[in-house]
Amino acid sequence: MVRELIRRPARPMGPLAGLVARRLALGLLTLFVVSVIIFLGVSLLPGDVATELLGQSATPATVAALRHSLGLDQPLVARYGLWLGGILQGDFGTSLANGRPIGHLVAARFGNTIFLASVAALISVPLSVGLGLLAALYRGSLLDRTINALTLVSISFPEFFLAYILIVILSMQAGLLPSLATLNEGMGLAEQLHRIALPALTLTLVVIAHMMRMTRASILGVLASPFIEMARLKGASPARVIVRHALPNAWSPIINVIVLNLAYLVVGVVVVEVVFVYPGLGQLMVDSVQKRDIPVVQACSLLFAATFVGLNLTADLLSMLANPRLRHAR
Amino acid sequence: MRGLQIEAGGAAILHRLDLTLARGEILGLIGESGAGKSTAGLAALGYARPGTRIAAGRVELDGEDILALPEAARRRLRGARLAYVAQSAAAAFNPAHRLIDQHAELAVIHGRDPQSARQDAVALYARLGLPDPGRFGERSPHQVSGGQLQRAMLAMAMACRPDVVVFDEPTTALDVTTQLEVLIAIRDVVKAAGNAAIYISHDLAVVAQLADRIMVLRHGRLVEEGPTAALLSRPREDYTRQLIAPRRLQKPAAAGGGAVLAVSGVSVSYGTTRALDNVSLSLPRGTTLAVVGESGSGKSTLARVVTGLRAPDAGTVEFDGRALPPTLRRRSVDTLRRLQMIYQSPDSALNPHQTVAEAIGRPLQVYVGLKGKAQRARAVELMRRIELDEGLLDRLPGQLSGGQKQRVCIARALAAEPDFLVCDEITSALDPLVAGSVLELLLRLQRELGLSLLFITHDIATVGAIADAVVVMHRGRIVERGTRDDVLSRPQEAYTKALLAAVPQMAPTWLDSVLAGRNGGPAPPV
Numbered sequence: 001m002v003r004e005l006i007r008r009p010a011r012p013m014g015p016l017a018g019l020v021a022r023r024l025a026l027g028l029l030t031l032f033v034v035s036v037i038i039f040l041g042v043s044l045l046p047g048d049v050a051t052e053l054l055g056q057s058a059t060p061a062t063v064a065a066l067r068h069s070l071g072l073d074q075p076l077v078a079r080y081g082l083w084l085g086g087i088l089q090g091d092f093g094t095s096l097a098n099g100r101p102i103g104h105l106v107a108a109r110f111g112n113t114i115f116l117a118s119v120a121a122l123i124s125v126p127l128s129v130g131l132g133l134l135a136a137l138y139r140g141s142l143l144d145r146t147i148n149a150l151t152l153v154s155i156s157f158p159e160f161f162l163a164y165i166l167i168v169i170l171s172m173q174a175g176l177l178p179s180l181a182t183l184n185e186g187m188g189l190a191e192q193l194h195r196i197a198l199p200a201l202t203l204t205l206v207v208i209a210h211m212m213r214m215t216r217a218s219i220l221g222v223l224a225s226p227f228i229e230m231a232r233l234k235g236a237s238p239a240r241v242i243v244r245h246a247l248p249n250a251w252s253p254i255i256n257v258i259v260l261n262l263a264y265l266v267v268g269v270v271v272v273e274v275v276f277v278y279p280g281l282g283q284l285m286v287d288s289v290q291k292r293d294i295p296v297v298q299a300c301s302l303l304f305a306a307t308f309v310g311l312n313l314t315a316d317l318l319s320m321l322a323n324p325r326l327r328h329a330r
Numbered sequence: 331m332r333g334l335q336i337e338a339g340g341a342a343i344l345h346r347l348d349l350t351l352a353r354g355e356i357l358g359l360i361g362e363s364g365a366g367k368s369t370a371g372l373a374a375l376g377y378a379r380p381g382t383r384i385a386a387g388r389v390e391l392d393g394e395d396i397l398a399l400p401e402a403a404r405r406r407l408r409g410a411r412l413a414y415v416a417q418s419a420a421a422a423f424n425p426a427h428r429l430i431d432q433h434a435e436l437a438v439i440h441g442r443d444p445q446s447a448r449q450d451a452v453a454l455y456a457r458l459g460l461p462d463p464g465r466f467g468e469r470s471p472h473q474v475s476g477g478q479l480q481r482a483m484l485a486m487a488m489a490c491r492p493d494v495v496v497f498d499e500p501t502t503a504l505d506v507t508t509q510l511e512v513l514i515a516i517r518d519v520v521k522a523a524g525n526a527a528i529y530i531s532h533d534l535a536v537v538a539q540l541a542d543r544i545m546v547l548r549h550g551r552l553v554e555e556g557p558t559a560a561l562l563s564r565p566r567e568d569y570t571r572q573l574i575a576p577r578r579l580q581k582p583a584a585a586g587g588g589a590v591l592a593v594s595g596v597s598v599s600y601g602t603t604r605a606l607d608n609v610s611l612s613l614p615r616g617t618t619l620a621v622v623g624e625s626g627s628g629k630s631t632l633a634r635v636v637t638g639l640r641a642p643d644a645g646t647v648e649f650d651g652r653a654l655p656p657t658l659r660r661r662s663v664d665t666l667r668r669l670q671m672i673y674q675s676p677d678s679a680l681n682p683h684q685t686v687a688e689a690i691g692r693p694l695q696v697y698v699g700l701k702g703k704a705q706r707a708r709a710v711e712l713m714r715r716i717e718l719d720e721g722l723l724d725r726l727p728g729q730l731s732g733g734q735k736q737r738v739c740i741a742r743a744l745a746a747e748p749d750f751l752v753c754d755e756i757t758s759a760l761d762p763l764v765a766g767s768v769l770e771l772l773l774r775l776q777r778e779l780g781l782s783l784l785f786i787t788h789d790i791a792t793v794g795a796i797a798d799a800v801v802v803m804h805r806g807r808i809v810e811r812g813t814r815d816d817v818l819s820r821p822q823e824a825y826t827k828a829l830l831a832a833v834p835q836m837a838p839t840w841l842d843s844v845l846a847g848r849n850g851g852p853a854p855p856v
Contacts, residue, residue, distance in 0.1 A: 226421040233375055234486075235409035235439050237402075244435075248426035324426050325472050 019320055027313040034305040035087075039080050042298050070096075087302070093295040097288070102299045106281065110303055112183060113273075113280035116196050117265035120203035125258055128208045132215025132254075137242050139220065148216075151209035163202045163275040170198065181276040199276045203269065207261040214257040218250040225249070251322035259315035266311075267304045343382065344369050344550045351494065351526045358541030358558070359530045360573070362761035363732070366550035367530045371496040374528060375412045376404045391493070410440045413487035417499040419479035423471035429482050430467025436489045447489060454485035457522075458515045477508035481515050488519060495520065497529045501536060505624035505788060506832040513539060513834075513841060532761055534573050535834035538562060539841040546570050558838055572763055574836060587615035589648075590750060590782045591636065596645030598631050605631040606642070607806040613799075615749075618776065618783040620797035620814070622790070622829070628806040629786045633754045636784060637671050649750070667697040670743035674755035676735035680727040686713075686738050687723040693745040712741040716771060733764035737771065744775070754786045769795050790833045794818055802826050 050066040051058050067073050071082065086093060092102035131151070135144045154162065171179040177197045187195070222228065223246055231245040270282030277283075285300035287293075344366040351357050351374075359367045369382065376396045378384050388395040391411065396404055408414075416422035424432060430451050437447035448467070455463035458481040471479060480500055487495050500516065501509040517540055520527050531537045537544060537558075544561045546553040546569065554567045565571045589612040598606040606628045613619045623629045634640040636647055641656035648654065649669065655661050673679040680689055690709045694700040700708055710720045716737040727735055736756060743751055753772070757765035773796060776783060785796060793800055793814065800817040802810040802825065810823040821827045831847075834840060 226416060226418065227424040229379070230414070230416055230422040231424065233372075233377060233408050233414040234436055235405045235407070236435070237405060237439075240439070245424050245426075249424070324470050 020317060023313060023316050027309050030309050031306060035084060035302060038298055038301045039083060042294055043076060092299040095293055095296050097291045097293040102296055106299050106303065109279060109281045109284045113266060116199055116278060116280060119196060120200045120265050121262055123200060124204040124208050128211035129215050132212040133242055135216040136219035137238055151212050154205040155209035159202060159206050160271050160275050162205055163272055166198055166202055181278040183279060199272050199278055202272055203265055207264060211257050211261055215254050218253045219246045222246040222250045252319040255318045255322065256315050259311045263308045263311045266307045347552060351528065353526055354524050356520065356527045356529055356541045358537035358544040359528060359547060360534055360537050360544060361547035362532055365547040367547055368498050371498050371528055371530050374494065374496050375408050375414055409436050410490040411493045413492040413495045415483055415487045415495060415497045415500045418503045419483040420476060422483060423479060425471055428468055428470055433467060433486045433489055440490060451485060454488060458485055476504055477511055480504065480512050484516060484519060488523060491523065493525055495525060495527045497527060499531055507624065507828060510832040535836045538836055538838045539834065562836060589613060590615040590650055592648040594646055596635055596642045598635060598640060598642050604806045609808055611801055613782055613784060615782055616780050617798040618785050618796050620793045620800045621786045621803060622793055622800060623803035624788055627803040629803055630754055633752050633786055637669060637752055667746045668748050669750045670746050670748040671752040672739050672743050672756045675759050676739045679739055680735060682727050685724050685726055689738060690742050690745050693742060697746040712744055716741045732760055733768060736760060736768055750782045752784045757792055790830060
């Protein structure tokens, strides 16, 4: 089926529309497979939810009654169908821990995670692409080596270690920024930004090296092309050669790495959220695993997976759009 | 240019070259690859490729040494007063921008008005005979053909009305008929603008059409220099003489035996494009059939069908009286052994990490079952056959010259003891003199071993040298077939005639006579 999807030429829509449609279909298929894996994986976890929930009061009769009320006595496939059907209608079920609808619980937390990730992305993406361009422009110079060394240092430390160092320096010694990133209702945007400055900075330091290095390498790769020599022979300045002639042809790998790092900003922030006590989705997931709140864990996993698939899909589409041969068909 | 010395990795690639260009003069620079032509051409713009360095000398423009200028001042000259036209326009245009934007960029860089540059571009496009000049520039480089792209680059070079244009093999990557159009365009524009030009090429006949004066370079040194007519009629050096009149190889016609290869009704499509359309041909044993055509004519697809790299959509290939399975996988080892292929580019056909002995040893082991000492002895014998020193056996391809590499490819094919060779443009990547010696070798091997050759080429001179019979292909069809002499001397079809007429002749008046023929005058003598 996948092969069919990849191979089938979609004439009437033109090459780009066809490619986009196929990529979207593949993305949906991936998401479906991921949902099966999440459901199965969580179902295979040892221990019985009903026994766990009832704790001391677990008798065979109460366990059976609870299992029935939770729908756990039904076959796996039926349970999966119900779960997926609910999600498609926007119903993620109710939390086992506190009986609240998961939708509300997750939405607020996911919003927080996206907020933090967006702030970190808005700082780190322009910064790393800019630094990559500078490093490529002055390759071999002191500036190039400094940028390389510093970003390498920042990626080499574990993120929690970076986080603690930043807390010590910027929060405890300088007293500039709060070390706790708890958000409350009714906070203004400025206040919120102030609160999350440290986690955002930590995340920026973690992701910047990868994107900056790919920008630099990709630009340098394009610099060997004959059209770069041509641009130089037209009298273009080095900055113009890099920005106008090399960058438009170097986007594809850069976009892929940027998006991988954006996905990391959403999905991989659990550690940073825990360090800064930030009310994000990652922390909710960690808490729920401890409480064996299976439906919440499933919902979080699915959201993370959807983010990952969605962002990679975006990367593929942007790469296609970055290719002039696909943008302007013959 | 005075005493220009350019080095790469400590070795000089240009030795104290002196070159003077008068205003309005066209100077031809000629020589084989590695002769330092391009290096000299780029040096005229004060530019040295990464890895090379201008070690000594001066490049003067109106008496001012541009090498002594700061880089920013040199940049102001490039594109404005000194322009460059690259060999492959397809590679030299930035794929991300529209043609006219790249044209107008010169105005942006050099602080002129981009809007009038755009209008000027349209006027130049019109003058160069580009289709729909008003909208031509709106296209991206991949949307136009190679010949059109080369003309667009010519227009771009003229954008700032430079004093000097350096043409670096601008027609080498083009088909002969396209080359003709581009040559006409270049001459027209340069003559009209009256600027000076350096025209670099390995093809003396092309240079002779344009240049007032010619310099012959070899191994980074000047061999000979003189006005075009004088140099062609009274060359002083042997090397120049060889370039002017390459030894005419003429193969005695061979009758041949029964058909060793018979292709009947073969069609191949890539997507909606028909690469081969109902192609049939047969090749008598021990003879050479040349398949001639321009790029896109389906020649290489034919080679892929014969060797089994591509299964035909329809039709059959018979080898030695028996139908061949369409795909490589279903052919017997013995068939694979008997039918060998030699490729256009020996650089990409040889594994750069394998020594010559390993490259030749592999077929010896797989097809003939030779190992160890016996394999080595046979490899030495093969080296002798291809007229290479056996000491080269332990070299890597990177340490060999282009001609040597192609000989190694021939030896590798011969190692399988084949009786049929498919040669796909095997001399196209070689310089004329080297190509001639490779062809000579191939002819001798054919005589000694009774090989049958399917020889694919776009070069008419090569056809004359080696073919017994010729088929001419155009857009996937065979348009004409016959013996070599019939097709080359008495072509019947209009396409064959056009193809033959587009081959540049050494006489400097050739281009004029072609143009005269077009304008209703008498047809040019071919």
